[in-house]
Amino acid sequence: MSPIFKALVVTERKQKTPLTLADYEEPTLSEGDLLLENVAAAQNPVDAKQLDNDFGIPSIPWVLGGDVAGTVYKVGPGVTKFAVGDRVISFLERKTARHSGYQTYSIAAESRTVKLPEKYSFEAGSTIPLAYITAAAGIADVFGIDLPSPKNPNVPSYAGEPFLVWGGSGSVGAYAVQLAHSLGFTVISTASPANHEYVKSLGAKYVFDYRDADVVSKIRQAAGPNLSKVYDSVSENGSVQASVQSITSPTGGKVAIILGLPTPDPSTSNVKVVATGARKAQEVPAVGEASYWYLAELLNKGTFIPNKVKVIPKGLLGVNEGFDLQRQHKISGEKLVYRIADTPF
Ligand SMILES: NC(=O)c1ccc[n+]([C@@H]2O[C@H](COP(=O)([O-])OP(=O)(O)OC[C@H]3O[C@@H](n4cnc5c(N)ncnc54)[C@H](OP(=O)(O)O)[C@@H]3O)[C@@H](O)[C@H]2O)c1
Known part of the structure; x- marks a missing residue:
């Protein structure tokens, strides 16, 4: 089956109307990049804050989201630690729309990506990286x-x-x-x-x-x-x-x-x-390297407990509901997660 490249896009600053889906072209990878086929994306408070307060959005249209879990679809030049098909989680850089999470495929930096053992579901794994x-x-x-x-x-x-x-x-x-x-x-x-x-x-x-x-x-x-x-x-x-x-x-x-x-x-x-x-x-490379390395250790040991997951219906389109739940302070002891396959493309 040919891949679907669809993103949930911000089309205006401080957008009040629901975010909608748009097509994009398969991106080209740079040194150290992975292209991930996302299975689940998790919501962090910063996502809705970026939209509502208009920061961290360098250009319009834009894609939000920093946390994904999925499989490696392609590896870019210089990648050594991952192969096509690996189950992974990644803390995305959000420096372009393609490096963000609310879409079917995202560019992820190898250095910010960790393998996800089978024991953990993609939904649970997606709650981990940013937080x-x-x-x-x-x-x-x-x-x-x-x-x-x-x-x-x-x-x-x-x-x-x-x-x-x-x-x-x-x-x-x-x-x-x-x-x-x-x-x-x-x-x-x-x-x-x-x-x-x-x-x-x-x-x-x-x-x-x-x-x-x-x-x-x-x-x-x-x-x-x-x-x-x-x-x-x-x-x-x-x-x-x-x-x-x-x-x-x-x-x-x-x-x-x-x-x-x-x-x-x-x-x-x-x-x-x-x-x-x-x-x-990023600012203190030794701290970053140890933080990711220790995460991989904790996941491999199998003792690490991901956040409780609340799956919001409608996949990527459900993000609109998730942002409203955050604005109403209705998130307690759980993390909102979107299954890409639930999106009515
Ligand atoms: N600087 C950064 O790099 C960075 C990164 C990530 C997050 N953040 C910020 O850090 C904050 C937390 O992020 P998060 O992802 O952990 O949010 P979250 O999961 O949505 O936090 C929700 C939790 O906050 C608790 N809470 C709210 N007010 C509280 C209070 N006064 N005392 C104790 N607990 C309280 C609630 O506890 P109960 O339900 O038990 O009441 C609720 O479970 C957000 O403002 C986010 O934007 C900053």
Whole structure:
């Protein structure tokens, strides 16, 4: 069967009408590129934010989406790690419409792609790349943690040390909880009560309701006197300030955040709030290399738990509904996923 090249396209800036499908030509691959036949694409908050706030869209028409799972359809020059037919997940670069996710075939960089073992479905796999890389690169960068890498495959051990993940039921938070747990930290987290057991199943020892007026004192009591590392995967609506107050170590510590620094800066004399994010995987090559390598290790071990999947009907056309669910804050403890084959082409 001949391939279908169809994309869900943005045709005007801050578009209010539903995004629609359009044809495109098979793209040419550059050095280190793969062409992926997408099976599933996952939604991240940034997708609808880019549309609604008009950033990260260099030209119109445009295609959104950073997370895909599928098979390698073609390999470009210089590719060494992948072959046609491999099951993979990729954190797409979104530098052209063809490097984005809401389409049938995407250009993926070899360096940002990881093989997906059979144990994991494409739908589950698609939830991983962007949010996992955000968590891994941020944690490694801000706290100076050497994630396992080809040069040093040993997993560092932080056994006995507390680590707070504010917002463990979100996509990034769920991966941050698992990463911290895998490094031996005693993980403390926050979530709505309906998601407490879920966050514990990811490795958190204590989970508290962030709407509880006493949440900070409960965290401080559970943590003991040695909490110096907080990863705030929410980074808004007071979470940064509460994260700063949660630090108990007499020598202070750091709060990693993944949105812009609030004004005024909530840092104190010994607690530093540091803005980080997925970009650190590119800005600090050693951090990026270790983050992807460790993901492949965790997937191969089979212990890594992808986000809970909610498949939205109508494939790529379902993205319009998914963006509305995000705008209405109706996404809790699960990630929206689109099956390409469900699209009524
Ligand atoms: N800088 C970067 O590179 C980067 C990368 C990825 C994401 N981000 C940003 O990071 C944020 C999270 O992304 P995501 O993909 O993890 O989103 P998400 O999965 O949609 O997050 C939804 C979760 O957030 C939780 N939540 C909302 N407000 C909370 C609060 N005040 N305290 C604790 N939990 C709260 C909810 O928990 P309950 O349902 O349990 O209440 C919900 O499960 C977004 O703003 C996104 O744009 C930045």
